[in-house]
Structure formats: structure tokens, C-alpha cells
Amino acid sequence: MKGVLVGIDFGGTNIKIGLFDSQLNLLGKSSVASGVDEGPDAVIAQMVESVKTLLAEASLSQGDLAAVGVGTPGPARYKEGIIIASPNLPLFKNVPLKQSLSAKLGAAVVIDNDANVACWGEFVAGAGKGTNDMAFFTLGTGIGGGLVSDGKLVHGCDENAAELGHIIIYPDGRVCGCGQKGCVEAYASANSTAKRATEAVESGAESALKKVLDENGEITSKDVYEQLAAGDTLAKEITDGTAKALALLCINVLHTTEPARIVFTGGMIAAGDVLLNRIKDYFNQYIWPLKKETVEICFATLGKDAGIIGAAALAR
């Protein structure tokens, strides 16, 4: 079989690898611990080993490989394929990942930011399919972003475009991990949602979340959505704050690159329609009446495979 593609989703915890045919049909996948404490050489050797195993399991050889795509945490010089440094990869300093992998696997390698790669996966094969312009938000510890404009990923002048979690929506507001004040990430990421709930409970707000905090020592965004489902008033207020911040983010991105679809992913979308519908409510409340907007706001559909699919699709 010719034209076999590999998609690698390189995270601080796991390396996920998928083997695909040229039509992006999955031929096999694996997930191994990243072992980043062993250093870059060991990690790259592990990637190569895993690819070879997947090829063998599919009765394929290295000669069938057309190209390899890798999504990595930033910051990196993606075009050159060099990981400069990353909070989750402490031993990686100026690692020429592209060059090393390419030499060892005998195939072309492309590297991009992990959020961009997942965005590209959803664009090509998931919730963004059929559009030409898409915005993508990952609601996790922080808020990551990806943008597709006119069918292409937006990279920006220094490969740091689509840092959409750091759009300022409340100037002089809550301090964000990035050092700015009032970023959407400081209100609406899973962590910030949990943190706002914790602060409210600690300030004496009446809520079933107080018991959660007392018993577990912390409140997670999952707890917030569970109590929301149970009818808790504070959980509703906190969710509304998250949804409003995300709706403002959608409006601002709409007025910038005008995506046809805005796709949310990350652990927090497990909250389901109760969150999605509140985002849409606030969007409709805050968007201009000047023109009927047709943008669809929806959840991602590929789950955790978006990274490997997107990486393989980028390689293609």
C-alpha cells in the first residue's frame, strides 16, 4: 500500500500514534507513555519504534510511508520542526524533532502546534467538515485555539496566531496565567470555571458545592456541571459566567475571521447541551441585530482522536 500516513499527537503524558491510508481511514493506533523524563533521544526512539510496530501489525513496511505529521506543545519553530522549550517537556531544548524523525523514518515530517493539529483534524474529518472557515477552542486547563481561514490554518507572522484563550474580554479583570488581565481563559477554561466556583463558596455563597469542597478539598468543573444538573443556583451562575465569556469570544472571532462554524472541544464539553445552549443564548443576546448571522456553534466530534487525525491530514 502506497501513501500511508502517520499522525502523532505528542503530549506531556502520552504519545498517541495513528496509521492511516491516503484517504485518512484508520489502519491502527497506539498510545504509550511519553517518558519525557528520559530526554528527547529516548522519546524520538519511542516514536519510531511505535510507528514500526503499527506498520508491522498492518503488514506494511517503512517503504509504504508517505509522510508523518506531529502535533506538539509549543512554543516551537514549527516550520523548521524545532521544539524550543515547553513547560511540559523540561528536557526539550531546541530539539530538531522534524529532522530526527524524518531521518529515522525515511519520510517527510511536518510539525504543528497541538491545538492547530486538533483543529485541522476537526476541520478535515470532524465538526468542521464541509466548511472553509472555522474557529476551534479547547476548554481544558487553559483555552487553546485554532483558526482555519479560506481552507488554511492561520499561523500568523511568528507561528503564534490563534492564542484565542488570551483575547481580553474584561479589561482589568481577573488575572490570567499568561500575565494579562481579563483573558477569556481566566473566566471560562475548566480550571477557571472551577476556581470561580471555589472562590464563591469560600466567600460564603450558599451552594451544594460547599459540601463538595469540604469533602474533596477542591471543586472541579465537572462538579459544577453535576450540581447545575441538580438545580444548584450557584452552579447556574458560574456556568452562566463561563457561557457568557465564551459567547463574547465567539462574537469577537466572528467579527475577525468570520468562521462558518465555531467548534468547542476539551473535557468541559461533557457538560453537554446545558452549556452549549447557554453559549448560544448569550451569543444571540450580545451579537448585533444588523445582519442575521448563520455561524454554527457546536461541539467537536472526533474526541481524543482529533490530534492523530489532524496530524496525519496535515502530513497529507
Added chain:
Amino acid sequence: MKGVLVGIDFGGTNIKIGLFDSQLNLLGKSSVASGVDEGPDAVIAQMVESVKTLLAEASLSQGDLAAVGVGTPGPARYKEGIIIASPNLPLFKNVPLKQSLSAKLGAAVVIDNDANVACWGEFVAGAGKGTNDMAFFTLGTGIGGGLVSDGKLVHGCDENAAELGHIIIYPDGRVCGCGQKGCVEAYASANSTAKRATEAVESGAESALKKVLDENGEITSKDVYEQLAAGDTLAKEITDGTAKALALLCINVLHTTEPARIVFTGGMIAAGDVLLNRIKDYFNQYIWPLKKETVEICFATLGKDAGIIGAAALAR
């Protein structure tokens, strides 16, 4: 001479036309009253007549024409070249401008939004020259926008991208002409700057602008900058409000498409360095410390010719 280009800047008041060689050197230009009250047929005939006159003056013929570009007010279906309707063009309803001009001039015609066209002019031949990614803001009655990403104008899924004046920076803030609350346009356009000053004076703020209001019956943004230069405290506060809003806009656009250069134009840039430096001050104060940003914030250099140059460049 082969490859002659025409750039038309079609406004509600004037039609400006430039004739260029294939290297965008100006061969001749003219400006005539739009006469939009005469209806679309008369306006199109006027455009054709003006082009023919310019060709004759340059000892050229219609056969030398390679292509024509037109910047028009929106909303329009630009790709199709149809002006749907426009507040400044009351008699224009579904006018097939592209088709009519093309038939009458015997050359290919491209049409785009007036802000996009001016943005493209600055990108190709003005303040954005040499970059690949640029953001462009016009500070006039409202705030218009244009975006170049990876060397291309961003049009969006429905040709309404880069409505950058309607990015919300103060949720639930001042009401904008578009119906949203808290748009940057509601704070930092020339009109909004003047309006905030007028409101402050009417609320009893001490300022030399009170005398201006009493004598002229209104305060303009020009008055604000004149009094700022004279050391007026209120004029400084109002200017700071404008500069802060524009700086937040710059930060949000930087985190979206990551331009290398952000270019301001419009009457208000006559305020000069005092405004530009305040925008930069606020930008530096509000941007993350995470990464040194190299974006240049500057003023446009082509003045009122940006439209004809951009239109000709788009046609090329």
C-alpha cells in the same frame, strides 16, 4: 503599453480613479462627484467616461487595459460583484457593477469592500509593505477593518470578515451604532471620541472644550486633539480612553491572526504621535509578558490614495 490597471475608489461622495502601469506606478488620476442620486446607470457611465478620459490623457487605449479593481461600500456580494444595498447609495439595489463595468470597458473587473481595498493598498505599497500578515483600522465615523493573513485578504465565510470595529471590548458597555454594546467603535472612532468628550463637558467636567462646545455647538475629535496639545486635562482623559480601547483591539487581533504590523488610518491619525504613543503605551501595559511581541503599530502612509492603489493592486 500592455497591462494597464485601473483602481476605482467608489464612495458615496466621490469616485476616485487611478490609472497604473503593471508595476503600480501612477499614470494619472481623477476625482469626480459620485452623483449617486442619478442612479446606478449614470454612475457606471460616469466611471467608464472617467476611465476613458484618463486613458486618452495618457495616450493609451482601451486595448491596453488589463484589469479594473473597485472598492465599494458594503454590504455587497463582492465575488459576484453585486452591490446589494448601502446606506450611502440609496438607489443601488442588487446592481451588477462587476458585469456592467466589465462589458463596457472590455476588461476583467474585481470588486471588494472599501476597507479591504484600502488595506490591500497599504499592504502592497504602503505601511504594510514587506510583511505577510497585517491588520488595518480606519478611524472615521466608525471603525472599519481589514486583515491580511499569509499574504491574502481575509474575507470570511460570508465576505464579512474583519468587522474589527465591532469587536466587543467592554461587555455591556456603551451602545454602538450596530446595536451591540461595548464595541471598540463605540469608544474609539472619531465620532465616539468626540461624543465622549461632549458627554463629559455636558456632565460638568472642567475643560477648554466647554468653550468649543458653546461656540461651535459641537466638539469634534480634532478639537479634542487640539486641546490635548494645549494641555487640557479632559482632552487627555478622552484621548487615553480612545488609545486604551485601540490598544485592547490590537492585543485581541494579535492573539487571533498575529499580524506583523498593525496600521491605523483615517482622519484621526492627524492627531499624530501623541495618539500613536498612547496606543503603544497601553499596548505594552496590557499585553502578556510571556513572550516579547514584535508587532509594529503604526500609521498608514498612502493617505487617500490607498483606495485606488489597493483596487488596482487587487485587479493585478
